[in-house]
Amino acid sequence: MLYRTGGQGSMRYFFLHGSHEKALCPDQVVVDANVAVLSQQGDPIFGSTDENSTSRYRFINGVCTHVNGQDDVSTPASQFVETLLKNVSIPTLIVAEVPIDESEISPYVQDRYVYIALLVTGRSDLGLCRADDHLYLHKMMRVFVPHFVQSMSRKSSDYLPGDAKNLCREVAERMDYSGNTEFSEFLQLYHKRYCGRPGMGQREMLESCLLHSLKMPFELTASIRQGLVRL
Numbered sequence: 001m002l003y004r005t006g007g008q009g010s011m012r013y014f015f016l017h018g019s020h021e022k023a024l025c026p027d028q029v030v031v032d033a034n035v036a037v038l039s040q041q042g043d044p045i046f047g048s049t050d051e052n053s054t055s056r057y058r059f060i061n062g063v064c065t066h067v068n069g070q071d072d073v074s075t076p077a078s079q080f081v082e083t084l085l086k087n088v089s090i091p092t093l094i095v096a097e098v099p100i101d102e103s104e105i106s107p108y109v110q111d112r113y114v115y116i117a118l119l120v121t122g123r124s125d126l127g128l129c130r131a132d133d134h135l136y137l138h139k140m141m142r143v144f145v146p147h148f149v150q151s152m153s154r155k156s157s158d159y160l161p162g163d164a165k166n167l168c169r170e171v172a173e174r175m176d177y178s179g180n181t182e183f184s185e186f187l188q189l190y191h192k193r194y195c196g197r198p199g200m201g202q203r204e205m206l207e208s209c210l211l212h213s214l215k216m217p218f219e220l221t222a223s224i225r226q227g228l229v230r231l
Contacts, residue, residue: 011221013096018091028060034047040154088120093117097153098113142182
């Protein structure tokens, strides 16, 4: 679903994997997720994109009461992040663009916008993701997401929904992955999972991966209004 109002500053987000969850969240639920905040250069500001950074978020009656068993742990853009944690499928990887004044992180960050990477790998009523999904998504989080953020942020203010094909070409052109063995391995992994056609070059694989993500941007207020996200 595309939103004409999904411009910069509107709490928009992209599914790199997964979707909104149709099943209602129970009154008590635990969600396994990794939340990381990246600068416009793709550098970590909060949390980590590493595999061993998953936390457990406990919700009671829709409210997050504990993170890893503690009740005093802060979450960046807490209302936005906690709302999505309850409303996405297992597994899901989202990248969201958040205005700095709504991010609830250090006031010393100079960027007007930061990017939140949200990897959700389990929910107590839905179970955990499969081992192959776990491998793919953690590699995507660690290797692909920082490059994606760095490239996307350069033209983000010009982007509106409905221009995904041109955008994915522009984003691919700005992604510097030459000589990056891990990035090449990720593209091969993507190709093996999703592309049946042999002989694709890396650039073609990358544009295919980007198109899958960028053709369906969402914006939180509109998602709530359309019933895709429940508070």
